[in-house]
Amino acid sequence: MxxxxxxxxxxxxxxxxxxxxxxxxxxxxxxxxxxxxxxxxxxxxxxxxxxxxxxxxxxxxxxxxxxxxxxxxxxxxxxxxxxxxxxxxxxxxxxxxxxxxxxxxxxxxxxxxxxxxxxxxxxxxxxxxxxxxxxxxxxxxxxxxxxxxxxxxxxxxxxxxxxxxxxxxxANFSSLAWRKLMQNAVAGLMALTHRRSGMFGRADIARLTLAYLQECLAVARAEGADLGDEVPQEILDKFRAAPTDMSTSILTDREAGRPLEWDIRNGVIARRGRVHGIPTPISDILVPLLAAASDGPG
Structure with a gap:
């Protein structure tokens, strides 16, 4: 029944x-x-x-x-x-x-x-x-x-x-939302490389990830998020501790040829950074690449 x-x-x-x-x-x-x-x-x-x-x-x-x-x-x-x-x-x-x-x-x-x-x-x-x-x-x-x-x-x-x-x-929902956004932003690297969590075991990817997370952290704090200096390393450690075959929704969409959530996960960092006058040099490279991977043309 x-x-x-x-x-x-x-x-x-x-x-x-x-x-x-x-x-x-x-x-x-x-x-x-x-x-x-x-x-x-x-x-x-x-x-x-x-x-x-x-x-x-x-x-x-x-x-x-x-x-x-x-x-x-x-x-x-x-x-x-x-x-x-x-x-x-x-x-x-x-x-x-x-x-x-x-x-x-x-x-x-x-x-x-x-x-x-x-x-x-x-x-x-x-x-x-x-x-x-x-x-x-x-x-x-x-x-x-x-x-x-x-x-x-x-x-x-x-x-x-x-x-x-x-x-x-x-009570600190905004800070938690920004922390999760930082995690989601890093997952954009997986979509660009077509690789799963095992990629974060590479020393060069780890350095890039930490630099990107520091950029995201500066914007998050300007938006009022209460996040400590340890957060970028904690997020990287979480990716490195995950099963090497762990995927993410933005990678799954990329593999299936579907539009990507590039703006709400990555573009927002650069947009909010401009509001506060915070430089976002890594975002300025990643975002156009993700946008083109999602929306074309080509």
Whole structure:
């Protein structure tokens, strides 16, 4: 017997991150409504030797949605956010909380115009989840979200309480978001080289990574982030300690020939640096290369 779908909670964008959240909810009997571009009858999350199947279907027609949701997990990439506008229009009302599971520090600015009635909650996603060639998703670490400490965030925390996905309500959310952005920015090097985490074992790549992270740190601090001098080395150490075959979403998109989230992950460093008069010489090289790799021409 299939579990009952809870139409009060929706996951828009059942990719790697969306599948992980949907599986976490399904495991505790809170199977969400699934919304996306491609019809599928189920989602599969692999965690070690365990496989969790989330029943579908994945809905593909927003006009078939009959009611707004109480909580929407928006898990589409920044390059797909315009395509999610129709879903947000039918799923969100004045009481709807929209938890944005996207990279970067500009979730509010990007999503609010598409969901003017919803209560937008930005999130920092800390877990590595990778889409596999068979359509399943592989989770390679503990699932955890950081959210700002607000009343809307507590709605998200309550929905995920008792699931495999831990939720931290952080008073220093902006600093955590900048730290994760620095980590995401470094992953752009993987997209340019077509290499996985093992590349950070090279001494020359390690030196470049640290120099880039120092540049990012200067901009983050100018934006008000409270991050110590040790953060660049800690981020590099995390990449070097990861399995050598660990990928990242921007590399996966590059390998598949899809548009890259280069602006929200890397371009933002140079943009915010210019606002504060901070030189960003490494960004000034990396960003045009990532933009060309993503958007062409050629």
């Amino acid at each position: 299939n579990p009952e779908i809870n139409p009060g909670v929706a996951v828009v964008g059942p990719g790697a991150i969306g599948t992980t959240i949907a599986a976490a909810l399904h495991e505790v009997g809170r199977t969400p409504l699934l919304c996306g571009r491609s019809p599928r009858d189920h989602l599969t999350l692999q965690d070690g030797d365990r496989f969790i199947t989330v029943p579908g279907p994945v809905r593909t027609n927003p006009t078939h949605i009959a009611r707004t949701a109480d909580l929407v997990f928006l898990a589409v990439k920044a390059t797909q956010i315009e395509a999610a506008a129709e879903w947000l229009a039918v799923l969100t009302g004045p009481e709807t909380v929209v938890c944005v599971l996207q990279n970067g520090i500009e979730q509010l600015d990007r999503v609010r115009p598409l969901s003017p009635h919803g209560q937008i909650v930005p999130a920092v996603v800390w877990f590595p989840a990778q889409s596999q060639s068979d359509g399943s998703v592989r989770l390679r670490g503990d699932a955890r979200l950081s959210l700002p400490d607000t009343s809307a965030s507590r709605v998200v925390a309550a929905a995920l309480q008792g699931t495999r996905c831990a939720v931290d309500l952080a």
